[in-house]
Amino acid sequence: MCRETKREPAWVSAIRVALLEGRVTVASVIEEANLVDGRERTVQDILSTMADRGLLVSVDDAGAVYRPGPVLLESDRFELDFDRASEEGAHRWDSAV
16 A cells, blocks of 8 residues: 555455455445546456456446456365464565574
């Protein structure tokens, strides 16, 4: 997130909205990401690219409404075990242990 403008990338907002609300629109992403006016085309491009990659699935023919796609739903991020997250983690790159 950009601290000065309190904005985050549109794709992050799209994932959050998809998982929390179950549906994503350009307007919902713009609101969630706190984007300035005039970014609708950019957000639409991001959503369509996410749909091409299986993160979202278009619900209508116009591509205006999306729902979480198989990549998000099958990512197995809902049942992670963080009990041993600090052991062998990436933050230990330079660790002598």
